[in-house]
Amino acid sequence: MKIVCIGGGPAGLYFGLLMKQLDPAHDVTVVERNKPYDTFGWGVVFSDATMDNMRQWDPATAAEIEQAFNHWDDIELLFKGRTIRSGGHGFVGIGRKKLLNILQARCEELDVKLVFETNADNDLAYADADLIIASDGINSQIRTRYANTFKPDIVTRPNRYIWLGTHRLYDAFTFDFQRTEHGWFQAHIYKFDENTTTFIVECPEEVFLAHGLDKADQDQSIAFCENLFKDTLQGHKLMTNARHLRGSAWLNFQRVVCEQWWLKNENNSHVVLMGDAVHTAHFAIGSGTKLAIEDAIELTRQFKLLGDSPDKIGEVLSTYQELRRVETLRLQNAAWNAMEWFEVCGKRYCDQLEPEQFMYSMLTRSQRISHENLRLRDKAWLDGYEQWLAQKAGLNSPVPVPPMFTPYTVRGLTLKNRIVVSPMAQYSAVDGLAGDYHLVHLGARAMGGAGLVFAEMSCVSAEGRITPGCPGLYKPEHTTAFKRIADWIHTNTDAKFAIQIGHAGAKASTRLAWDGIDQPLVEGNWPIMSASEQQYLEGVSQVSKAMTRADMDTVLAQFVASTKAAHEAGADWLELHCAHGYLLSSFISPLTNHRSDEYGGSLENRLRYPLEVFKAVRAVWPADKPMSVRISAHDWVEGGITPDDAVEIAKAFKAAGADMIDCSSGQVSKKEKPVYGRMFQTPFADRIRQEAGIPTIAVGAISEADHANSILAAGRADLCAVARPHLANPAWTLTEAAKIGYTPVGWPKQYRSAKGQMESIFAREKSMAAAASAK
Numbered sequence: 001m002k003i004v005c006i007g008g009g010p011a012g013l014y015f016g017l018l019m020k021q022l023d024p025a026h027d028v029t030v031v032e033r034n035k036p037y038d039t040f041g042w043g044v045v046f047s048d049a050t051m052d053n054m055r056q057w058d059p060a061t062a063a064e065i066e067q068a069f070n071h072w073d074d075i076e077l078l079f080k081g082r083t084i085r086s087g088g089h090g091f092v093g094i095g096r097k098k099l100l101n102i103l104q105a106r107c108e109e110l111d112v113k114l115v116f117e118t119n120a121d122n123d124l125a126y127a128d129a130d131l132i133i134a135s136d137g138i139n140s141q142i143r144t145r146y147a148n149t150f151k152p153d154i155v156t157r158p159n160r161y162i163w164l165g166t167h168r169l170y171d172a173f174t175f176d177f178q179r180t181e182h183g184w185f186q187a188h189i190y191k192f193d194e195n196t197t198t199f200i201v202e203c204p205e206e207v208f209l210a211h212g213l214d215k216a217d218q219d220q221s222i223a224f225c226e227n228l229f230k231d232t233l234q235g236h237k238l239m240t241n242a243r244h245l246r247g248s249a250w251l252n253f254q255r256v257v258c259e260q261w262w263l264k265n266e267n268n269s270h271v272v273l274m275g276d277a278v279h280t281a282h283f284a285i286g287s288g289t290k291l292a293i294e295d296a297i298e299l300t301r302q303f304k305l306l307g308d309s310p311d312k313i314g315e316v317l318s319t320y321q322e323l324r325r326v327e328t329l330r331l332q333n334a335a336w337n338a339m340e341w342f343e344v345c346g347k348r349y350c351d352q353l354e355p356e357q358f359m360y361s362m363l364t365r366s367q368r369i370s371h372e373n374l375r376l377r378d379k380a381w382l383d384g385y386e387q388w389l390a391q392k393a394g395l396n397s398p399v400p401v402p403p404m405f406t407p408y409t410v411r412g413l414t415l416k417n418r419i420v421v422s423p424m425a426q427y428s429a430v431d432g433l434a435g436d437y438h439l440v441h442l443g444a445r446a447m448g449g450a451g452l453v454f455a456e457m458s459c460v461s462a463e464g465r466i467t468p469g470c471p472g473l474y475k476p477e478h479t480t481a482f483k484r485i486a487d488w489i490h491t492n493t494d495a496k497f498a499i500q501i502g503h504a505g506a507k508a509s510t511r512l513a514w515d516g517i518d519q520p521l522v523e524g525n526w527p528i529m530s531a532s533e534q535q536y537l538e539g540v541s542q543v544s545k546a547m548t549r550a551d552m553d554t555v556l557a558q559f560v561a562s563t564k565a566a567h568e569a570g571a572d573w574l575e576l577h578c579a580h581g582y583l584l585s586s587f588i589s590p591l592t593n594h595r596s597d598e599y600g601g602s603l604e605n606r607l608r609y610p611l612e613v614f615k616a617v618r619a620v621w622p623a624d625k626p627m628s629v630r631i632s633a634h635d636w637v638e639g640g641i642t643p644d645d646a647v648e649i650a651k652a653f654k655a656a657g658a659d660m661i662d663c664s665s666g667q668v669s670k671k672e673k674p675v676y677g678r679m680f681q682t683p684f685a686d687r688i689r690q691e692a693g694i695p696t697i698a699v700g701a702i703s704e705a706d707h708a709n710s711i712l713a714a715g716r717a718d719l720c721a722v723a724r725p726h727l728a729n730p731a732w733t734l735t736e737a738a739k740i741g742y743t744p745v746g747w748p749k750q751y752r753s754a755k756g757q758m759e760s761i762f763a764r765e766k767s768m769a770a771a772a773s774a775k
Helices: 010-022 048-057 059-068 096-109 141-145 205-210 218-228 288-306 310-348 355-363 371-377 379-392 436-447 476-492 549-569 583-588 608-620 643-656 682-691 705-713 724-728 732-739 749-774
Strands: 002-006 027-031 043-047 070-072 075-079 082-086 091-095 113-115 131-134 152-166 173-180 183-191 197-203 251-258 262-264 270-273 408-410 413-415 419-421 452-454 496-502 573-578 627-632 660-664 696-698 719-722
Touching: 002 010, 010 027, 010 096, 010 131, 010 288, 043 048, 043 096, 043 183, 043 288, 048 059, 048 091, 048 288, 059 091, 059 096, 070 183, 075 355, 082 355, 091 096, 091 183, 096 113, 131 141, 141 270, 152 205, 152 218, 152 310, 183 205, 183 310, 197 218, 251 310, 262 310, 270 310, 288 310, 310 355, 310 682, 355 379, 371 379, 371 705, 379 705, 419 436, 436 452, 436 476, 476 496, 476 549, 496 549, 549 573, 549 608, 573 583, 573 608, 583 608, 583 627, 608 627, 608 643, 627 643, 643 660, 643 682, 660 682, 682 696, 705 719, 705 732, 719 724, 724 732, 732 749
Parallel strands: 002 027, 002 131, 027 113, 075 173, 131 270, 419 452, 419 719, 452 496, 496 573, 573 627, 627 660, 660 696, 696 719
Antiparallel strands: 043 091, 070 091, 075 082, 152 197, 152 251, 173 183, 183 197, 262 270, 408 413
């Protein structure tokens, strides 16, 4: 094949040498606009795993890089006068210029043609090329030429950063956070050769502008950063190699994602994007070079597997795109999470978290590193952190305690651990009465180790039920039935019992879930009402009437009566349901509230009635018992509630006396387009906790102890509510304790004979897995 690589960065050079090595008969040319052995930039970072790949594909290049790189395991945090260090993280740092020089020399050794000082902005100039690699960087001219085919999605991020260097040498990947009168700056610092360290300074746009850095030239910006970070620089100067740039050297990161990666141009040459031209990853996790190198490796691998002749190019590129898309999106998502963490840390974490927890939050910012993964990396550090957390929770344990097993106290109630059994509709009540089924269902989960067990939403009236099978708290016999359950739980377990009260609103009078979820009853429908006239399922559902003031007064009184009943029944905790499109939620969301009176319009007005209900309920709920509010923190529909709104909603309920916000999302409109994934709703809990200053419950796709421990240890929520896993396994909490090897957790005395057996089974499985991975 005749191959032309446009752009002499890591992707183009490495692909060129790999293909020449695969078959010396290939005619390979790399075209670069800069001079020979001339490049810009300081150090680059990639992982140990990338080096392993390079050793397999070109040992000679890998060996030379290894002689030049700086390897370190430690991450060090400088924050609020403290220095905290954690090991086992495995990074490789090398000067960008040195890396490219090694790749250039290797290309020459393999007879890859290198053409310098040539701006190859037109792929059609290479009419005889079979394959053109467009590795021409983030501002790719080839990508721009064929934008209608490649369909790039380019997002410019708000933070400003400046890429500098220093001769002060650091022995760890260092993060330094400094507070100014206008906000926080952070520096990303890593040594990349025997003389030089990369020093990237970053801050939010508003902080950048407040300091007048938009008007500063490079020398003024460098002087500012030297003064700000003078303690860590210890007298060393900062340097720039961007003198070729005019004006400010501060940049905004651009995230690039392309829908299509390759095409056939009018010369019948195949053109494929590679490296930053097709995808970018924020420097917060240092994956840009890793992605470029691994692009080159994967495309070479496919040519090796499928054939490296011109007639195979289309098949190879199709396979390559599908394989690499998955991996790059995974890394880009991790980089996005890390980038967002640095974008909001000044507002959300720097002032709120103590240095120990801030360190944990920073280490897990990408969500690629979990709690147990941190234990593998640095057990001593994590053990110490767990003990610190346990002490904060009032424990003095001789062994580290996983965060999910630390107690939590709110008002006069202490939960033995941080795991909550979510309220989950069971559709098994008769005329609103919770019966034997509910006793067994809730009792089993209380025996299973969770600290708090929620009954499903208990409706404040017969008309407020979702289905005829939903329980209520509007008759004396309902109170008696729930008291039977509460008494059983309190007598036989050390779990606490919670009741959630709500009114289904426009989503009422529907069938049991297994008979057609959200579908109106075949017969026997009752009238329904909501904030405004609406139809939940367009053309299918009943049309709710808009509530009058008299209706609002009636329903408020029903909520108060149900609250008194919940206390009489012996519930330890009460939650007000203001989510998922039910009645109180219908007032909050602009998608369902179209009122023109004082209860419609602005968010403040839309919150007016739910807050009236909350205050009335809080007034009759005992002062020593906690009360939470479940909200939909995101409607997932344009024009609906956003996470920004959720912070304001949480602040309003906090001011009214709420102890905690239960952070769910969606189910307000069938037009919703949620973005699912593990722990996908936890960011809402995290943001509300930090910005509204109120404790939160994280819910949604939390399915293992590692998830819960990561969330709680990072301070992203105070409790974790687990739903479906508790349906599958009532003893989920006890099972997860055994899986992670936490044996001090107590079991019900009737079940203790199984405890040791389960723990030994999981211990043996873990040992066998470790032995297998070591081979």
